[in-house]
Amino acid sequence: MLTPPSGKSGTASARITARCETDGGCDIDGQGVNSPIYLSGNDYWTIEGFDAHASGGGVVSLQSGADHNIIRRVVAWDAKDDNSGTIFAVHGT
Helix, strand or coil, rough: CCCCCCCCCCCCCCCCCEEECCCCCCCCCCCCCCCEEEEEEECCEEEECCCEECCCCCEEECCCCCCCEEEECCEEEEECCCCCCCCCCCCEC
16 A cells, blocks of 8 residues: 555655556555555655555545645556545545
């Protein structure tokens, strides 16, 4: 999972980047219980090139206080089936 602790942030001039060396070469499987990519209270992140799926909620979730983030070339699918999850969930950010 790509779920940094709340408050782990970069700055406008020094972003934190999580990048797969080859687009699609890094698979994040939430195993039906976790959100594969989850930022909450994390600013100035760039996330690139991942495949993410099988979430227990939103597959790629940006929650309260996750500002100035870039999600680039991420393929996401298979959110939770009960309508509580979405593929790309953005709330309060």
